[in-house]
Amino acid sequence: MQPIRGxxxxxxxxxxxxxxxxxxxxxxxGSIFGVLALLAAxxxxxxxxxxxxxxxITVAALWNLTNPHPTGIILAGISLMIVGGYNITSGMxxxxxxxxxxxxxxxxGFWQIxxxxxxxxxxxxxxxxxxxxxxxxxxKSAWAMIADLRRANTRKRDDVVQLDVLGxxxxxxxxxxxxxGALCLVGADVDVRVVPREQISMQVMQEARFGxxxxxxxxxxxxxxxxxxxxxxxxxxxxxxxxxxxxxxxxAA
Numbered sequence: 001m002q003p004i005r006g007x008x009x010x011x012x013x014x015x016x017x018x019x020x021x022x023x024x025x026x027x028x029x030g031s032i033f034g035v036l037a038l039l040a041a042x043x044x045x046x047x048x049x050x051x052x053x054x055x056x057i058t059v060a061a062l063w064n065l066t067n068p069h070p071t072g073i074i075l076a077g078i079s080l081m082i083v084g085g086y087n088i089t090s091g092m093x094x095x096x097x098x099x100x101x102x103x104x105x106x107x108x109g110f111w112q113i114x115x116x117x118x119x120x121x122x123x124x125x126x127x128x129x130x131x132x133x134x135x136x137x138x139x140k141s142a143w144a145m146i147a148d149l150r151r152a153n154t155r156k157r158d159d160v161v162q163l164d165v166l167g168x169x170x171x172x173x174x175x176x177x178x179x180x181g182a183l184c185l186v187g188a189d190v191d192v193r194v195v196p197r198e199q200i201s202m203q204v205m206q207e208a209r210f211g212x213x214x215x216x217x218x219x220x221x222x223x224x225x226x227x228x229x230x231x232x233x234x235x236x237x238x239x240x241x242x243x244x245x246x247x248x249x250x251x252a253a
Contacts, residue, residue: 007180007181007194007195007196008194009138010142010145010183010194011193011194012129012132012134012138013134013138013139013141013142014142014143014145014146014183014192014194015126015129015192016129016130016134016139016142017139017140017142017143017146018126018143018146018189018191018192019068019069019070019073019126019129019130020068020139020143021143021189022073022189023064023065023068023069023072023073023076024064024065024068026061026064026072026076027061027062027063027064027065027072028061028065029061030057030058030060030061030064030076030079031058031061031062031065033057033083034054034055034056034057034058034059034060034061035054035058036054037050037051037053037054037057037058037083038051038054038055038058040054041053041054049086049090050086050090053082053083053086056079056082057079057082057083060072060075060076060078060079061076061079063075064076069130070123070126070127070128070129070130071123073119073122073123073126074119074120074123076116076119077116077117077118077119077120077122077123078116079116080112080113080115080116080119081112081113081116081117082116083109083112084108084109084110084111084112084113084114084115084116085109085113086109087105087106087108087109087112088105088106088109088110088113090105091105091106091109122190125191145176145183146183146185146192149174149176149183149185150174150185150188152174152176154230154233158236159176159177159178160174160175160176160177161174161175161177161229161233161236161237162174162175162229162233163175163216163218163225163227163228163229163233164227164228164229165186165187165218165225165226165227166215166226166227166228167226171186171187171188171190172187172188173185173186173187173218173225173227175200175237177236177237177240180196180197181194181195181196181197181200182194182195182197182200184200184220186220186225193220193221193223195220195221196221197241199219199220199221200218200219200220200221200241201218201219201241202216202217202218202219202229202234202237202238202241203216203217203218203219204216204234205217205226208228209228212230212231213228213229213230213231214228214229214231214234215227215228216228216229216234
């Protein structure tokens, strides 16, 4: 597979690869649930509101499958919020009518709205990802690098560092150390960043996990994360950061 030349090209290809994969998954899931909603809506007694919801989900899903673009992130998010709103509203109307709706659908509806709303900042992050066209081969190569990083074992790979990002939704941060920068994967597929060496840093705040790790402030260009990192991985990062000439051979691959 032809390697991608330059950090800017890798960043563009990685972003587009991540958006393509995200929208493909959302499109497939939306198509399935949209068709199921349409079928359920036409079964007696007919439910025009559910039919409209199913139609919206299906159209958004087909759009994402046939025309992958950051706009599809908003379509998927709004569709999910509409489904959540339907689940909550239908349960409330059933309760007002004297029936006993399942609490499961009310709880699911709440989280569907939350998950849908979380996609809106994601759109802002990737809105400009498709401004410059990217060859399919570069997207394929970038996704192979992302997939390889997701599978990497820090005890077997000395060009990879893993941190545990803290917050209300903890998630892993995987970093592949390269000669002139780092490929950073936040969460399973929340964000991907290719950061030049001078724009990434790790500042120790205090010891953690009974002295076996550090609590650090991680800077990825314009993004700051608070995370936990093992001491040996912190040393690995600092060695890479401090002297490119002493990097292990695997880092330059």
